[in-house]
Amino acid sequence: MGNPATDLTRGQLTRAVRLLQGHVHFDAALLIHQPEGARSRIVSRVGYSAGSAWALQHLFPRDYEVGFTSRLNPADGLPLSISDVGGTVREEFTRTVLFEQYLRAEGFADGMTVELFDGGDYVGLAHFSARRPDAFAAPQRALARDLSGLLALALRPDQVTEDIRRAPSAGPTGSATPAPSTVYVRRGARTRSAGPVDVPFVAEAAFVHVMDDVVACGVGELRHLWWHQGSWYRVTLSPLGDFGDLRVTAWPVTAEQVWHLSRQEVRVLSGLMVGRTDAAIAAGLDLSPRTVHTHMVNIRRKLGVDRRTEAAARATATATVIPGPATAPVTELARIYRDSFP
Structure with a gap:
């Protein structure tokens, strides 16, 4: 039986x-x-x-x-x-x-x-x-x-x-996602090697910078989004041991699973998540404050929330964020996730 x-x-x-x-x-x-x-x-x-x-x-x-x-x-x-x-x-x-x-x-x-x-x-x-x-x-x-x-x-x-x-995991609207791919990045000797490289952006300069920041700030795990060749990926970065090695897990997600937010809207939402004002977000992304305001209106509509704080809370809970100096520094994300999920 x-x-x-x-x-x-x-x-x-x-x-x-x-x-x-x-x-x-x-x-x-x-x-x-x-x-x-x-x-x-x-x-x-x-x-x-x-x-x-x-x-x-x-x-x-x-x-x-x-x-x-x-x-x-x-x-x-x-x-x-x-x-x-x-x-x-x-x-x-x-x-x-x-x-x-x-x-x-x-x-x-x-x-x-x-x-x-x-x-x-x-x-x-x-x-x-x-x-x-x-x-x-x-x-x-x-x-x-x-x-x-x-x-x-x-x-x-x-x-x-x-x-x-x-039954594969589902995003906010219940759409299925493929199984994740995982690579191990060895960094102790400043080399970056892995098994079969299924994470296509693991050697991108911007992503390497994020990995450096994750190791430097000592966060136990960082979940976030990454944009690569016209597609969204959900990523989990997990430090391994004391020598800077990382486990990188990534899987593609559909636009529906990120509420049909555009790439720029997620960048704006990332700044909101770490507490930046519209003016600071505009300066960091080289946008006008009016454009940022328009993005904020669209973000709240797509997420189905009325206030900026609700949008930031939903972004935090679902890791809808792009890490990086212009969007959301890893050090700020580490602080937020430590405060939100002790």
């Missing part, structure tokens, strides 16, 4: 989540794998827009640390819901950017979040939202708690690995 965790594909998991609707009474559900010390990943999404899913994935963990259920609801330990928790907890949540600008904007009035544990180990979250204001009373919360063990099975390491193999 096969392992039910590894035999469960993403499509089957989504269908299984939909079957819960008649019992838990939700209009939207999101299952997030959130291993300790690693990047989170959406495993199943039903009913939420890409924007709300992004907000739940990135904004919720900043406000609620692991164990928040027991800490905020010690009486019965049931999952928290908007409709059936204490007034202070409810009021604080409904004032967050996550609720006001994402969930409420989509018509959701009630919500419930379930922490998922597998054998005592925290593995992620299940979010449920409903348009009815009293959808998640105590019986639904108790049922969700009882089902949490089954949902956690889908987030076990063997299941997640299998799901990645069968």
Whole structure:
């Protein structure tokens, strides 16, 4: 008999989540794998827009640390819901950017979040939202708690690995991406060698400068975008050992996966991400302030946000940035990522 965790594909998991609707009474559900010390990943999404899913994935963990259920609801330990928790907890949540600008904007009035544990180990979250204001009373919360063990099975390491193999990762709009290519760059003796060079820009002068800066500033990992011959790549740079060696992982992404931002718009967004004013961005990119303002308007429209700070937060969370002296110095990026993801 096969392992039910590894035999469960993403499509089957989504269908299984939909079957819960008649019992838990939700209009939207999101299952997030959130291993300790690693990047989170959406495993199943039903009913939420890409924007709300992004907000739940990135904004919720900043406000609620692991164990928040027991800490905020010690009486019965049931999952928290908007409709059936204490007034202070409810009021604080409904004032967050996550609720006001994402969930409420989509018509959701009630919500419930379930922490998922597998054998005592925290593995992620299940979010449920409903348009009815009293959808998640105590019986639904108790049922969700009882089902949490089954949902956690889908987030076990063997299941997640299998799901990645069968279904490539997705960008903001759910488009699949090819598997990444990895090279190892030896730099201790000022030589740059690798195995089969699958990362086409690894020897570009501008990219070599970024690698030098990553080693110099001591950041543990840097994720960013890179533009090469008319295509976007997502890149991860990871220092190895004490001699300046690097692991470089890169994979091509589509324009859709970067919200159809132009190359210049990403350059402008990069400056915004590190806190530059429009005037400073214009000077660094040799543009007029009016042109930068036009780019900012287009950036907010494409990202679906109203404020510059929201655009900067989304760029930070998704590593939508081009490193470099004119766009975003690596030293500034290292500081931002240390502050945002301690």
